[in-house]
Amino acid sequence: MAEDALSPDYQRILAIVRDAGGPVATKRVGEVLGLRVAVRGKLESLRGKLAKLAGRGWLRKLADGRFTTRL
Numbered sequence: 388m389a390e391d392a393l394s395p396d397y398q399r400i401l402a403i404v405r406d407a408g409g410p411v412a413t414k415r416v417g418e419v420l421g422l423r424v425a426v427r428g429k430l431e432s433l434r435g436k437l438a439k440l441a442g443r444g445w446l447r448k449l450a451d452g453r454f455t456t457r458l
C-alpha cells in the first residue's frame with residue numbers, strides 16, 4: 388500500500404517520525420501535532436495510532452516505547 392492511501396492523520400504522523408531523524412517518543416509527536424501533552428490521557432489515541440502504524444510495518448516500535456521509521 389502506498390503512503391498516500393493512508394488517512395491524512397496517519398500521513399502527518401509518519402512525516403513527524405521521519406523528520407525526527409531518530410527514535411521519537413509519543414509525547415514528542417504529540418507536541419508537534421499541538422496536543423495538550425501535559426493532560427493525562429491525551430496521548431492514548433496517538434499512542435494507538437503509532438502502534439497501529441508499527442503493527443502494519445510503517446514504523447518500528449523500539450523496546451523503550453519510542454518509534455522510528457522502518458529501515
